[in-house]
Amino acid sequence: MKAWVLKGGATLLTLAATAASAMYVTAHLKNPSAPLQPTVVSSAQLNSLTITSSVQQSDVMPVTSTYAS
Amino acid sequence: MPRNPALESHHFEALGTSCSVFGFGISPERLIEGEAWVRRLGARLTRFSPASELSKINDAGGRWVAVSADTEEVLRLSLRAFEMSGGLVNVAVLPSMLAIGYTRTLSDGASPAILGRARPLPALPSVLSVRRGGARLEPGCGIDLGGIAKGWMADRLRERLGINALANLGGDLSAGGPGPSGGGWPVGMAGTTVMLRDQGAATSSVRRRRWAALHHLISPSTGLPAATGLEEVSVVAHTGFDAEVIAKTALLVGPDVAHAFCATHALAWWLSSTRDSAAA
Numbered sequence: 001m002k003a004w005v006l007k008g009g010a011t012l013l014t015l016a017a018t019a020a021s022a023m024y025v026t027a028h029l030k031n032p033s034a035p036l037q038p039t040v041v042s043s044a045q046l047n048s049l050t051i052t053s054s055v056q057q058s059d060v061m062p063v064t065s066t067y068a069s
Numbered sequence: 070m071p072r073n074p075a076l077e078s079h080h081f082e083a084l085g086t087s088c089s090v091f092g093f094g095i096s097p098e099r100l101i102e103g104e105a106w107v108r109r110l111g112a113r114l115t116r117f118s119p120a121s122e123l124s125k126i127n128d129a130g131g132r133w134v135a136v137s138a139d140t141e142e143v144l145r146l147s148l149r150a151f152e153m154s155g156g157l158v159n160v161a162v163l164p165s166m167l168a169i170g171y172t173r174t175l176s177d178g179a180s181p182a183i184l185g186r187a188r189p190l191p192a193l194p195s196v197l198s199v200r201r202g203g204a205r206l207e208p209g210c211g212i213d214l215g216g217i218a219k220g221w222m223a224d225r226l227r228e229r230l231g232i233n234a235l236a237n238l239g240g241d242l243s244a245g246g247p248g249p250s251g252g253g254w255p256v257g258m259a260g261t262t263v264m265l266r267d268q269g270a271a272t273s274s275v276r277r278r279r280w281a282a283l284h285h286l287i288s289p290s291t292g293l294p295a296a297t298g299l300e301e302v303s304v305v306a307h308t309g310f311d312a313e314v315i316a317k318t319a320l321l322v323g324p325d326v327a328h329a330f331c332a333t334h335a336l337a338w339w340l341s342s343t344r345d346s347a348a349a
Contacts, residue, residue: 045340046328046342047339047340047342048339049337050332050337050338051263051336051337052335052336052337054336054337055263055268055305055336055337056252056253056263056264057261057262057263057264058255058263059262060250060252060262060264062255062256062262063076063078063249063254063255063256064089064242065240065257066242066257066258066270066272066303067239068240068273068274068276068277069085069239069272069277
């Protein structure tokens with residue numbers, strides 16, 4: 001097989017892999033608005049409840065609670 | 070004719086604290102079986118009974134001791150908790166507990182403290198070895214599983230109860246399934262209600278289990294009760310075990326780092342400082 005065929009094939013494969021990777025990561029962003037680092041510590045964050053989007057707040061009467069024992 | 074599913078609950082005292090189990094579409098008998106399971110497992114894991122598996126490990130003088138699969142699992146998770154917390158959550162805390170006078174259940178009262186006997190805690194992986202069906206602890210060391218066992222037991226109990234159940238073992242919670250109304254299990258936390266679905270919650274505090282100027286949350290670096298500026302931390306995480314480890318770690322790292330730690334590891338959190346309690 002001629003050398004230029006191998007070189008051309010390798011180049012095409014590299015370009016195709018790069019393009020496919022770029023398309024994949026663009027289409028699979030887990031959370032585009034996620035912070036890259038924890039929020040800055042502030043004394044105002046003491047004695048206050050911080051809730052992420054994984055937990056829902058409600059005004060339903062609780063059946064039980066977490067407490068120190 | 071089948072009955073419509075109903076919310077069932079069962080409350081009992083075990084593990085030295087108040088426990089509750091809830092189930093939707095689960096028979097009351099199954100909840101009572103859950104209590105029996107907690108009592109059986111608690112009897113294996115308590116340090117207050119010389120017949121427990123844990124006491125046999127503590128008293129073995131460095132020899133290998135045969136343990137049940139449950140005890141093996143909770144010991145392996147204790148090693149994981151040590152890693153997760155960077156060494157702050159360390160179950161090799163028994164010598165410190167004895168030094169501060171926590172020699173028996175606090176309902177029987179604390180013993181006189183001999184604080185001079187407290188020593189920095191050893192690195193757990195260097196003193197605890199676990200293999201299939203067996204465990205070994207270095208001589209002179211001792212384990213108190215404390216909240217680690219409760220968080221883990223809450224997760225296992227919830228799994229045993231069924232797909233739509235909640236277990237609360239002294240504030241260590243594990244909630245599974247959609248709850249009574251489909252939006253999760255409503256749980257009180259820091260004065261509000263959060264809906265937990267396949268999640269856990271825990272509170273770590275120095276406001277309870279307190280006597281004189283002492284409490285049961287030990288600083289690994291000194292072997293004495295920690296004073297970090299935080300007095301209470303409540304956390305929601307993916308499991309009850311995770312919540313317990315995260316809450317205890319946050320309390321031990323103190324207010325300057327706790328928020329960032331929780332932001333990295335928890336799903337919801339509440340930090341209460343010493344100043345807050347003084348103002349309250």
